[in-house]
Amino acid sequence: MTDSSDGRTVLLVYGTRPEAIKMAPVVHELGRTGPLRPVVAVTGQHRSMLDQVNDLFGIVPDYDLGILRDRQSLAGVTTRSLGGLESVMAEVRPDVVVVQGDTTTAFTGALAAFYQGLPVVHMEAGLRTEDPASPFPEEINRRLTSQLADLHLTPTPSARANLLAEGIRPESVLVTGNTVIDALLHVTAAPPPPDRLLAEVRQRSGDGRRQVLLVTAHRRESWGEPLARVGAALARLAEQRPELLIVLPVHRNPVVRETVLPPVEGFPNILVADPVDYAAFAHLMKAATVVLTDSGGIQEEAPSLGKPVLVLRDNTERPEGVQAGTACLVGTESNRIVAAVDRLLDDPVAYAAMAEAINPYGDGQAARRTVAAIAHRFSDAPAPDSFVPRPRTITIPVQPAAPGQELTGSAAGRREESGT
Known part of the structure; x- marks a missing residue:
């Protein structure tokens, strides 16, 4: 990295709602921390869902590639992202590029940086299932990103161990915790936002007197028959348990x-809705009795709210939750899903064992450690502490931008790019 009068430039690249949620606390932390200057580039791999999170946290991207296409292919996402990010990096000339997780945007961001000789910081590094096809394409995306990264910020000690087993240098790996916990604790500490689905759930559940099953399912490896089996399981639960409110x-x-x-x-008793804003969804998790999901981020978030998570997958890159007892793998077989939900709803001991387990994913200070790690790795700043899972969650909320003072990565404001 080279010095400049405006400080060192950190280019943060993301494109999906989960990435935006996890990047937002870091953008805010960088905005409070000199001499690191954030510039935000989004690919738009997701569109409205991405924009919702940026709006919630008051972030206005400096560059927006707008790559989303109807029924887009992975090859199309990859090529449009790679070409667009190459142009952004050539113009911005950042000192370091930060990518998050295992999306196609994360991989192409790291690859574009590598092609231009720029150092790469990989947030949420080290997650592995050891099955290249599950989740698809995320497992390969994160493995390839690990080969391109200079600094690996892992959410847990076991993720760090995965990287060391693959030959990554120990001095380039730091356990920060997951920034998703920073974002979640901030959002759920605020009053519930106005939202039709959230209001209906609260009204129909009697503000917690009725059991609520919150469901999300969308992963690419489950398309087709697996998702059909999930739908069949929900229908059985709705029929057998008319008192259960299922939110989908x-x-x-x-x-x-x-x-x-x-x-x-x-x-x-099945409420079907379009995806809701992140703040509303966080409060839906608070209102739920059990969460049934194939989402990686929700496996981390729900335990922070004391909600058992049943995972609609056969394996997970987040085994810490399973080992700690906050999550249970149930796959996509209808009988297994129904039996797992029945057990938690009918057995208070089984429910308490999951709801009260220690969350291994974060303490609300991951963004602080992330920015400190970047400053330490590429300057003379002191090394940050490492995250160690503890029985108690510490809430350090992200401070939102004041009204009329939205965060931007630089004075450039929003710029549209073709992505080609």
């Missing part, structure tokens, strides 16, 4: 909707 915000991808929705039509 459905991903906008038509491949998902065309599969999972037909089995659940016509049940009065």
Whole structure:
């Protein structure tokens, strides 16, 4: 990195809602910490869901590639992201590039930086399932990103161990915790936002007197028959448990909707809705009794709220939750899903064992450690502490931008790029 009068430039690249949630605390922390200057580039791999999170945290991207296309292929996402980010990096000339997680945007951001000889910081590094096809394409995306990164920021000690086993140098790996916990604790500490689905759930559940099953399912490896089995399981639960309120915000991808929705039509105790804003979803998790999901981020978030997580996958890159007892793998077989939900709803001892387990994913200070790690790695700043899971969660909320003072990475403001 080279010195400049404006400080060292950190280019943060993301494109999906989960990435935005986890990047937002770091953007805010950089905005408070000199001499590191944030510049934000989004690919728009997700669109409205991405914009919702940026709006919530008061972040206005400096560059927006707008790559989203209807029924886009992975090859299309990759090529449009790579070309667009190459142009952004050539113009910005950042000192370091930060990517997050395992999306196609993260991989192409790291690859574009590597092509231009720029150091790469990989947030949420080290997650592994050891099955290249599951989750698809995330497992390969994160493995490839690890080969391109100079600094690996892992959410847990076991993720660090994964990288060391692959030959990554120990001095380039730091355990920070996951910034998703920083974001979640900030959002859920605020009053619930106005939201139709959230209001209906609270009204129909009697503010917690009725059991609520919150469901999300969308992963690419589950498209087709697995998602159809999930829909069938929800229909069985709705029929057998009319007192149970099932809340199903459905991903906008038509491949998902065309599969999972037909089995659940016509049940009065299944609330189907479009995806909700992140703040509303965080409060939906607070209102839920049990969470049934194939999302990686929700596996981390729900335990911070004391909610058992049943994971609609056969394996997970987040084994810490399973080992700690906050999560349980149930796959996509209908009988197994129904049995797992029944057990938690009917057995208070089993429920308490999951709800009260220690969350291994963060303490609300991951963004601080992330920025300190970048400053230490590429300057003379002192080394940060490492995250160690503890029985108690410490809440250090992210401070939102004041009204009329939205954060931007630089004075450039929003700029549209073709992405080609």
